[in-house]
Amino acid sequence: MAAKPTKIAAVRGMKDLLPPESDLWRFMEEAARLTFGTYGYREIRTPVLERTELFARAMGATTDVVQKEMYTFTDRAGDSLTLRPEATAGVCRAFIEQGLYSQGQFKFFTLGPMFRHERPQKGRFRQFTQFNVEALGFAEPMIDAEQIVMLAQLLDRLGVANVEIHLNSLGDDQCRPQYKAALIVYLEQHGARLCDDCRRRMRENPLRVLDCKAEGCKQIAEQAPTISAHWCDDCRAHFEEVQEFLEAAGVKYTVDPRLVRGLDYYTRTTFEALAGDLGAQNAVAGGGRYDNLIKELGGPDTPATGFAVGVDRLSLLIDAKRFGQSGPDLFFVAVGPQARRRAFAEVVVLREGGLWVEMSSADTGLNSQLKRANKLGAARVVFRMEDELDRGVITFKDMDTGHQEEVLAPSLGSMKNLDPVLWSNAYCAEMVLMRSLFDDAVNDPSAFEQKAKRLDNPMGKRMKIDHQD
Numbered sequence: 277m278a279a280k281p282t283k284i285a286a287v288r289g290m291k292d293l294l295p296p297e298s299d300l301w302r303f304m305e306e307a308a309r310l311t312f313g314t315y316g317y318r319e320i321r322t323p324v325l326e327r328t329e330l331f332a333r334a335m336g337a338t339t340d341v342v343q344k345e346m347y348t349f350t351d352r353a354g355d356s357l358t359l360r361p362e363a364t365a366g367v368c369r370a371f372i373e374q375g376l377y378s379q380g381q382f383k384f385f386t387l388g389p390m391f392r393h394e395r396p397q398k399g400r401f402r403q404f405t406q407f408n409v410e411a412l413g414f415a416e417p418m419i420d421a422e423q424i425v426m427l428a429q430l431l432d433r434l435g436v437a438n439v440e441i442h443l444n445s446l447g448d449d450q451c452r453p454q455y456k457a458a459l460i461v462y463l464e465q466h467g468a469r470l471c472d473d474c475r476r477r478m479r480e481n482p483l484r485v486l487d488c489k490a491e492g493c494k495q496i497a498e499q500a501p502t503i504s505a506h507w508c509d510d511c512r513a514h515f516e517e518v519q520e521f522l523e524a525a526g527v528k529y530t531v532d533p534r535l536v537r538g539l540d541y542y543t544r545t546t547f548e549a550l551a552g553d554l555g556a557q558n559a560v561a562g563g564g565r566y567d568n569l570i571k572e573l574g575g576p577d578t579p580a581t582g583f584a585v586g587v588d589r590l591s592l593l594i595d596a597k598r599f600g601q602s603g604p605d606l607f608f609v610a611v612g613p614q615a616r617r618r619a620f621a622e623v624v625v626l627r628e629g630g631l632w633v634e635m636s637s638a639d640t641g642l643n644s645q646l647k648r649a650n651k652l653g654a655a656r657v658v659f660r661m662e663d664e665l666d667r668g669v670i671t672f673k674d675m676d677t678g679h680q681e682e683v684l685a686p687s688l689g690s691m692k693n694l695d696p697v698l699w700s701n702a703y704c705a706e707m708v709l710m711r712s713l714f715d716d717a718v719n720d721p722s723a724f725e726q727k728a729k730r731l732d733n734p735m736g737k738r739m740k741i742d743h744q745d
């Protein structure tokens with residue numbers, strides 16, 4: 277006897293997204309598309325696989341991400357490739373490679389998976405999802421502020437509570453070198469108490485010490501000199517203008533002189549959005565200006581700014597009950613071959629009208645089909661039985677109230693001739709009025725509205741008919 281094949285598990289740190297959680301993800305994506313779209317951001321989709329060199333140059337060869345966390349492999353042609361650990365480098369690569377800079381400014385967003393070989397924990401996966409926003413070719417502080425406002429608006433739209441925006445400026449090539457030098461002097465005085473990683477990176481990138489999670493390093497970072505004392509006039513003016521625009525838009529923020537970002541490419545404005553239980557908020561989004569990156573990747577000198585939202589963490593902060601449809605609008609209980617064919621035709625038309633309609637795939641009995649409707653959480657059931665077919669009637673049952681009603685069946689032709697939206701509106705109306713509602717919806721819209729007003733049903737919101745043509 278052959279051995280039973282063993283089961284195959286998913287890769288560690290990578291998860292399956294199942295309904296209803298996948299409904300929440302779609303909801304977040306739709307909110308992101310809507311929000312970014314109103315600010316003029318358009319979608320860009322770049323490959324998940326890029327040449328390893330791109331990330332080494334963009335993120336800095338000495339960063340933890342590049343040194344320890346990338347999924348890198350050699351392909352069959354001998355090229356070193358890496359699954360993208362973040363999105364900005366790929367967007368900039370496309371901007372340069374496609375010659376987009378010759379057309380001036382671009383606002384892009386992208387949604388998708390990123391990959392980092394980190395220790396998995398709550399809200400952190402090795403395949404994780406980000407919403408990314410990049411404005412390329414914009415030097416002005418208004419765009420920095422606009423992105424922060426847009427992020428705050430997205431989080432608000434998603435119902436995320438206790439959002440705090442933290443803001444800092446990391447300076448530029450004019451002023452950051454002096455700050456770095458001052459920071460190195462300070463860190464050297466406390467070198468013995470720094471962790472091994474920080475002692476190693478202290479001279480290459482002392483700013484990253486301020487970001488270290490080790491307890492000793494945190495204490496040293498608390499007393500470290502801050503960059504604000506070293507800003508040049510241009511950086512100071514830029515940062516002040518960002519804040520003026522934020523105040524104009526009524527977005528609250530905290531200037532956090534110790535906020536640095538983990539990647540080498542940030543310049544000037546840098547920000548994070550924290551959210552979650554009060555007092556224990558975690559970063560759900562972060563970003564800032566990266567005016568040197570496109571030049572360093574071989575493109576023309578192009579100022580840019582962007583941010584990323586960590587969608588896995590974000591999903592933990594949203595009340596899943598606030599959105600999504602738990603069950604179908606209608607479930608057709610159809611018994612007998614004739615009735616089932618007729619029901620199938622009606623189901624097809626209703627789905628064309630935008631309703632979620634289910635029908636049992638097997639001609640099991642009435643009771644077993646009703647059970648299935650219940651299990652799926654259907655709002656209403658439509659009965660299609662052979663004897664009703666002969667009598668030209670159709671029976672509806674409201675699953676919440678148990679109310680049941682028999683009405684004249686509409687002809688399939690009349691269903692098809694109606695505008696699908698009108699159709700679904702009328703179909704969801706109170707069942708006893710359905711027949712006359714169909715006629716009114718076509719012939720006398722004001723009579724339809726009057727009747728519709730008398731109806732008190734959970735689908736009432738769908739009955740609003742727009743009479744403008």
Ligand SMILES: [Zn+2]
Binds near residue numbers: 470485489490493
């Ligand atoms: Zn450290």
Ligand SMILES: [Zn+2]
Binds near residue numbers: 448450452507508
């Ligand atoms: Zn400066």
